[in-house]
Amino acid sequence: MKLIITSDYEEMSQISAQLVLSKMYSDKRVNLSLTAGSTPARMYEILKDFMADRPYFDNVHFYNFDEISIEGEQYGLTMRSLNEQFYHPCTIKKENIHELNPTNYENYDQKITDDGGLDLILVGIGADGHFCGNLPEYTKFENETYTVMMEEGDKNFKLLHELIGKKPEGATVTFGPRTVLSAKQVVLFANGEHKADIIQKALEGPVTTDVPSSVLKLHPNLVVVLDKEAASKLSK
Known part of the structure; x- marks a missing residue:
């Protein structure tokens, strides 16, 4: 595991963008799976300056690693976010997006x-230690891509309903740990003091489904990018 501790969110975003770009400059096909949400927001702004209207990145293909369908919407929560934050601003062709x-x-x-x-x-990493859609109460390390069923009234349904203001529909689909660990390189990033406890548990605690992201440290090519607040409780 390579650990990179940065001074702040801006530097964390710059380093993360550089890691992504370093893959994209290959002369062969490149397959990437990038997170949506608030943590990568600045990284996507940085990538836009390099990627928008650049045909030499037509070799790069993108795969969303989870999805939450929304009642009455064409795209789920993840694809909607990726379209707004990344795919559209960076002028990525539809044929290069594999939903x-x-x-x-x-x-x-x-x-x-x-x-x-x-x-x-x-x-990224959730405050409960989840990554992708691998939640503590549902994760099995042997899973490839799978579904997490949601029923109206359960806590995950209520949480998502409050978050997006619309009803989630059916099941969440997500890369399982086995799918993620099959990638040639895994990058985990996080910022903020509110992530310090879970980062310490994931990186220095036991590998356990109680903290699903703890399994990522078994990957032979894991890079962890943190700001100093997120790294503040690491012993090393």
Whole structure:
């Protein structure tokens, strides 16, 4: 594991963008899976300056690693966020975007294999230790891409309903630990003091499904990028 501790969120975003770009400059096909949400927001702004209207990045393909369908919406929560933050601003062609959704998840791992495998997956970490859609109470380390069922009234349904202001629909689909660990490189990034406790548990505690992201340290090519607040409780 390579640990990079940066001074602040801006530097963390700059380093993360550099890691992504370093893969993209290959003269061969490159397959990337990048997170949505608030943590990568600045990174995507940086990437836009390098990527928008640049045809020499037509070799790069993108795979969303989870999805939450929204009632009455064409795209789920993840794809909607990626479209707004990244795909549209960076003028990524539709044919280079390979959408994971509840209708195709059963064949998605085989598709990734047929496409040459993932060169890099960039993930964040939740305060409960989840990564992608791998939640503590549902995760099995042997899972490939799978579904997490949600029923109206359960805590995950209520949480998402409050978050997005609309009803989530059906099941969440997500890369399982086995899919993530099959990538050639895994990058985990986090910022803020509120992530310090879970970062310490994930990186220095036991590998356990109680902290799903703890399994990531088993990957032989893991890079962890933190600001100093997120790293503040690490012993090393």
